[in-house]
Amino acid sequence: MKTHFDIEKFIAAGSINNELDYERAMIADRKLRLLAKENSHFKDLRNKLRDLIEEYENRVWKDAKAISWAQMQESEKAEKIAESERVFIQKRKNIIQRKLKEFSLTQAEFGLLLGHKSKTHMSELINGIKPFTLQDLIVISILFDIDVNLLVPRFLSDEKRTKIKTTISLLDKEKLKANELIF
Structure with a gap:
């Protein structure tokens, strides 16, 4: 079951197929806009994601006369779900960042504790671009004494x-x- 998408896997699939993934892509685009200023990897991801977003909008939303009430309701529901996921991920990010500061850990050192060597990968995890593994979240919970319910969606x-x-x-x-x- 997918409750959060890995943007690179999403891009590799080559298209957006439903309204929830569209809303998730829109949120990811906003996150990548900020990260792209610092890293060309994120800039490339954002460009590919924006192409998928544009293709979906042209396919599904272009003809305003063809948009049904049911489609509008589905869109509103997807927007609420994606936003609640975004809020959860932002809260989790803030909790983790406070703990990193409390323990005087850099993001790179934190990555080493979790067994991740790439600073880019750690940035993707913390920013919700890629999902943490359940094992990562359990380690974070134990290491920083954080209630697992605050970490696991x-x-x-x-x-x-x-x-x-x-x-x-x-x-x-x-x-x-x-x-x-x-x-």
């Missing part, structure tokens, strides 16, 4: 939510039905 895709709700209904378990509100 708890978002479920619509597909996964639907499957869970369907299964809860099929199982007919009252206790689980009460918990379905968390989704």
